[in-house]
Amino acid sequence: MTFPSRLLAGYGHYLQKGFVRYKETHEHLAMYGQHPEVLVITCCDSRLTPEGVFHSGPGELFVIRNVANLVPPFEATDGQHGTSAAIEYAVSALKVKHIVIMGHAKCGGVQAFRENANKSTLKGDFIGRWIKLLEPAAISMACMPVDRIDDPQLAMEYAGVRQSLKNLMTFPFVSERVEAQDMELHGAWFDIGSGELRLMDPKTERFETAASSAILAAE
Ligand SMILES: [Zn+2]
Known part of the structure; x- marks a missing residue:
């Protein structure tokens, strides 16, 4: 080797x-x-580079990557909760000021969920069990559609980001700081092919392009 x-x-x-x-x-x-102000939670997908997208150097972003950029709900059960442990460290020890959940186009994890949503998960199928975290997102999308888009993959990618933002608020150490206005949560989505970043409006929960305001901010 x-x-x-x-x-x-x-x-x-x-x-x-x-x-x-x-x-x-x-x-x-x-x-x-390290004293990063931003925690980015994004997908493992190799086409996505958070430091590249946000033009960041060492020490600036605390990054958690997992399949389909998912945050599980708070659970006090035994088990190795890797994503939750990293969130706890970023929020409680590093005191980040912002958490950004960044989904992306052509997400394989989201696609796998869409294709296998009704199939039972085999023992040892880690991806299958993990992406079941998208189930509440699919249900809320079906009951209360936020987007007027005719693209089920994109709609599910957006819904996954919204669900993960909701799940973040089930962690007491997150909700306490958000309610005290000491930390902010943000939803984002990145288009791999075009480089377009869309940000979620917290009021409407819709995703809008960040390009024009980003260019102004860079000047
Ligand atoms: Zn992905």
Whole structure:
């Protein structure tokens, strides 16, 4: 077994360019620890790079990635709750000011849920059990459709982000800080093909493009 040469070459490039660029930032972070203001929860999908999308360097984003960018509801049961543990650390220890749940186009996890929603989940099928977290999203989408769009995949991707935002509020350490206006929750969706980012309006729960306001903010 050999370490992939593509990765070794990439690391060589990083040492010469990327690390040099952020050398002082790295030294500062190593000395004083991390103080990110933003927790991003997004999908494992390789086509999605949160640091790239938000043009962020080391120490800026605390990132949780899982299949279909899902947040499970708060559970006090035994078990290895990896996503919940990372949320707890970001919120209670790092005191992030914002949580962004970023869904995306062509999400394989969402697609798998849509194709297998009515099938029973086999033992050992981790993805099948995990994406069952989308069930309440599918039910609320059917009962109270928010979007006027004729694209069931996109509608489910949006609904998944909304459900995860709702589930976040079931964590006492999240809801306490949100209600005290000490932290904000945001929904977002990224279109891999076009680079378009859409943000969820908290009042209407609809997703609108962020492009024009983003360009203004960058100037
Ligand atoms: Zn995905």
